[in-house]
Amino acid sequence: MFTIKNYVKVKDLEEAYELNQKRNNVVLGGIMWLKMGSRNIQNAIDLSALGLEKIEETEDSFEIGCMATLRQLETDSRLNSYFDGAIAESVKSIVGVQFRNTATIGGSIYGRFGFSDPLTCLLVLDTYVELYKKGIIPLSEFVDMPRDNDILVKIIIKKDTRKVSYLSYRKTATDLPVLTCAVARTEDGWLAAIGARPARAKLIRDERKMLGREPEEDEIAVFQSFVEENTVFKSNMRGSGEYRRHLAGVLLRRGIRAVSERGE
């Protein structure tokens, strides 16, 4: 059980940032992960009065406030029609609706959990995180940055013509995933992200152009071998590294075929 000595509903991001510089102070998202721990928190920093729970569409992007819940991402018709339903697919197996009504995208992405479904999915989109002090950074960089005391303000997903597919494998519905896989085809070619390896999702770009726009089975097999050989898979209670490597190949093939079948 965790304990909170003092609860602060901040009036602006500067106040949140200042408070967050002390080791025993903690920013609150939906508190679903935090409450599983046993931290003694001096000041709990609540961002809920800052209007950061909105999902906004602009001409060239979607901007998702850090306090938007996973359920908001799942049910937002603009986001999901734009990205082929992949974002909804990436959160729909996370525990249950009541849980997703509380867990936030800010807590999910800031946490950079090794099992994260939405992190895997957002990596194959043109996604950026806006940090209060460090500014706007591509998610592909943020994923490998060490944790610090900045505040994740919003997630920005640029609109483009990419097609995308998200898949995960779980032993039982709503359990943590054994493996996650997202695939996208952009104007420049293909990319894939593999997560729950069990480590932070890894983005792999088809820089050698192994895959054509609508790849044949032999092209898919070459890319699959490349991903399997260049990705580290490890073992834990949910599965062995070898099993994960096999699953990655299966999900990757399915994802590439699903994107291909959608045409241009």
Ligand SMILES: Cc1cc2nc3c(=O)[nH]c(=O)nc-3n(C[C@H](O)[C@H](O)[C@H](O)COP(=O)(O)OP(=O)(O)OC[C@H]3O[C@@H](n4cnc5c(N)ncnc54)[C@H](O)[C@@H]3O)c2cc1C
């Ligand atoms: C039982 C259980 C099962 C789960 N299953 C899955 C699953 O299958 N797939 C999956 O992808 N995820 C899963 N999750 C993770 C979950 O989806 C959320 O990612 C997680 O709960 C964190 O979101 P939160 O809003 O609850 O964050 P919190 O618990 O409130 O915070 C998490 C961390 O992020 C920090 N933080 C929060 N918001 C910000 C911010 N704006 N700026 C800076 N730091 C911030 C907090 O200080 C804390 O360190 C599971 C979690 C639990 C507890």
